[in-house]
Amino acid sequence: MDNYQHTQPGTLLRWVLGGCSVVCGGIGYIMAGLEIGLLIASIFLPFLPLLHSLTVCVNQDVIRLRFGIGLIRKRFHTKEIQTAFTVRNRWYNGFGIRKIWGGWLYNVSGWDAVEIQLW
Numbered sequence: 001m002d003n004y005q006h007t008q009p010g011t012l013l014r015w016v017l018g019g020c021s022v023v024c025g026g027i028g029y030i031m032a033g034l035e036i037g038l039l040i041a042s043i044f045l046p047f048l049p050l051l052h053s054l055t056v057c058v059n060q061d062v063i064r065l066r067f068g069i070g071l072i073r074k075r076f077h078t079k080e081i082q083t084a085f086t087v088r089n090r091w092y093n094g095f096g097i098r099k100i101w102g103g104w105l106y107n108v109s110g111w112d113a114v115e116i117q118l119w
Contacts, residue, residue: 004058010068010108013051013095017044054108058084065106065114072097074104082117089113 025041050068057064063084066073074097076084082102089111098105100115107113 007053007055008108010052012109017047020044056114076116080118082119084116087113087115
């Protein structure tokens with residue numbers, strides 16, 4: 001049983017992937033026809049269920065992080081963690097999974113992220 005669970009919605013990522021799908025599909029439609037436009041638009045769509053959110057679950061033994069439906073995930077046992085806390089990112093830090101000095105940084109949208117420092 002988890003003592004803490006929070007899901008961060010990937011609002012910006014949803015808009016970017018959806019927008020890329022529409023714009024690129026529209027360009028494909030104009031240049032090569034409906035079938036090509038739909039094919040190009042569909043290239044972005046599989047990423048939506050994979051990256052639409054970030055869920056953090058914490059209990060006394062483990063911290064689990066899961067993007068979207070859970071194909072991209074990571075588990076840290078508490079004995080290997082020095083510190084874990086939420087941080088405020090700047091816009092130029094970007095989104096996703098990033099290796100930082102001594103640990104990892106996870107976020108999917110907005111400025112809030114989870115920073116995990118390992119021993």
